[in-house]
Amino acid sequence: MSTESFQLLAHDQKYPTWDISPSQVKQLAKELAQKETELFDQIAKVTDPTIENTLQPFAQFFNENSFPENQLTFYQHVSTDKSLRDASTEAEELLDKNSIEQWSREDAFKTFEKLNAALEKATSTVDPESLRYVSKTLTSFKRNGLALPAEQREKVKKLQVELSNLKVQFSKNYNEDDGFICFTEKELAGVPQNVLEQFQKIEENGETKLKVTFKYPDIFPVFKYAENADTRKAANIAYGNRCAENDEILAKIIRIRYDIAKELGYDTFSDYVLEERMAKKKDTVLDFLDDLRTKLKPVAENNLKELKELKKADLEKRGLASDDNFYAWDFNFYNEKLLAEKYQVDNNKIAEYFPLQSTIDKMLQFYEIIFDIKFVKLTPQSNDTWHEDVQQYAIFQNISKGEIEHMGAIYFDLHPRTGKYGHAANFGLGPGYLKQDGKTRHAPVTALVCNFTKPTKDKPSLLKHDEVVTFFHELGHGIHNILSQTKYARFHGTSVERDFVETPSQMLEYWCWSKDEIKKLSSHYETGQQIDDDLVDQLIKTKHVNTGLFNLRQLFFGLFDMKVHTIDTKEKLSELNLFQTWNEMKDEVTLLPSDGNPTKGYASFGHIAGGYESGYYGYLYSLVFAADIYYTLFKKDPMNTENGVRYRDIILKRGGSKDIMENLEELLGRKPNSEAFLSEIFG
Secondary structure (H helix, E strand, O other): OOHHHHHHHHHHHOOOOOOOHHHHHHHHHHHHHHHHHHHHHHOOOOOOOOOHHHHHHHHHHHHHHHHHHHHHHHHHHOOOOOHHHHHHHHHHHHHHHHHHHHHHOOHHHHHHHHHHHHHHOOOOOHHHHHHHHHHHHHHHHHHOOOOOOOHHHHHHHHHHHHHHHHHHHHHHHHHHHOOEEEEOOOOOOOOOOHHHHOOOOEEOOEEEEEEEOOOOOHHHHHHOOOOOHHHHHHHHHHHHOEEEEEEHHHHHHHHHHHHHHOOOOOOOOHHHHHHHOOOOHHHHHHOOOOOHHHHHHHHHHHHHHHHHHHHHHHHHHHOOOOOOOOHHHHHHHHHHHHHHHHHOOOOOHHHHOOEHHHHHHHHHHHHHEEEEEEEEEOOOOOOOOOOOOEEEEEEEEOOOOOOEEEEEEEEEEEEOOOOOOOOHHHHEEEEEEEEEOOOEOOOOOEEOOOOOOOOOOOOEEEEHHHHHHHHHHHHHHHHHHHHHOOOOOOOHHOOOOOOOOOOOOOHHHHHOHHHHHHHHOOOOOOOOOOOOOOHHHHHOOOOOOOOOHHHHHHHHHHHHHHHOOOOOHHHHHHHHHHHHHHHHHHHHHOOOOOOOOOOOOOHHHHHOOOOOOOOOOOOHHHHHHHHHHHHHHHOOOOHHHHHHHHHHHHHHHHOOOOOOOHHHHHHHOOOOOOOOHHHHHOO
């Protein structure tokens, strides 16, 4: 099938539009909330519940309204219009409050209780995904306090509304952060010229300075290349103290989570969260993290020894006073120097081989081969995306078989701007589902939101290798959302156990460390030539350079998260000092002290505020599954379409419609194990 035919087929599809005013956002949110209330009213009136009169209308509502709701709340992360971002935040607060209200209704809960009891007694011919939906819905009600007396249930509801509002405010503060730090050009010695050119010049006390924002393309080069330790220190401390207004918000969030868990009968908030995770128990998580820390610490200490020697030699070479200490702001600088001097890896030179658009095009070709799919770039009209920089692609499946099936659309929003979400993430905007006719599917839409350097008049946007890995990772989430084919939106795509959700993306990162694949991805922005073998070989050797220190940093985040969510008494909660806990644990666990310069880094720890609470360990936990899948299916032949399609149809296609451990055992032909993970990390 020709490219032109795919283009015509893609443009025949119906995709969302993005033209809306702040007042419309608020009005639509009110209408959605009203519809949800009417749904629960309807469910509550059912006296003899069946799949047809209870589950089907219930599931249909959430099938059809997931995208409208997600679109309204998505604007706060990407819109250039502050009034629209504010309206989006208000919409989320309103919708969350109403949702909590409805999911706290005893009358609707009783209907589902009756339905579940009837299904358990009967020899049911109901499909497994519908049975799972009923069971999960009942669990959701119970986790909202529906098994509690009325007074206690009302208390839980109020706590949840307050918690929801705080989480939204935390996220808003983070997205709206416009912090910066200023340096003279002399203070920024060592930072590449092309980076210096992107900084805004301002006058401060009669002196020209460069404004370094806390956006990734600005601040990270300072961490990595500024030769002046005082500059790196100042940047590190300022960056660590951004969003300080979230300090008290997070403290309140943790207190409310404790209260909710106790009201629901759990020992700790972690017990409440982990009940719905693969790990199940806090002891499983803590044992995993403690064991990993024990194994990582000697590796990290060796990493540190080498970096200290490098620092000593560097200071001597530059005629500076010796310093036997190695601080948090030294790590990125000397890590970069180690890569350059020991491994001859110059990340700025490597970036020349990965111009953004060329790399994206080649990356999409990889995914096309592995999963037997086709990306078709669309030409958006003015209201087809939320910003002029956004790219849109349609995706089709089963190309080799000639059974071409439209799967959905994906958006790429890749450059930083004021008010935009500051990390890299995939937002599953609209889940797919089986329509009421039982034959046709509603196609999903998803969005990658990243913050890569913008192109200039002289150069395209050039990706560092770690940014290539980041894009590959986030695209993995996007593809999970697009290739999933569940009956219900409730289980679509990444709606899996939170401590598995990173596995598909982490597994795909391996392609960025495979020699043949790196070369195929590369194309020098001036000559078009592939990266040479020697540079690739040296790059691959750096995959686990300083892996001990890097993973201890991840471990610190996970341990801090568990620390604040495993508090089991009011006395311990009242004694919790986030500032002290964060800084003491950070120095102790990471082995990179701050020399008595504590920060409020937890105030910008977005994961812990919403989404990964008592779940950040999942980034390390899921690496075990990712390594096992890659080593078993792809290590010998990364571009094997047969294995890719098998993985696609067992893991990605099923989303959360089936227990993930059953899927893993089917895919691997055995229970997953940690052998590949340990081999990968420790050799």
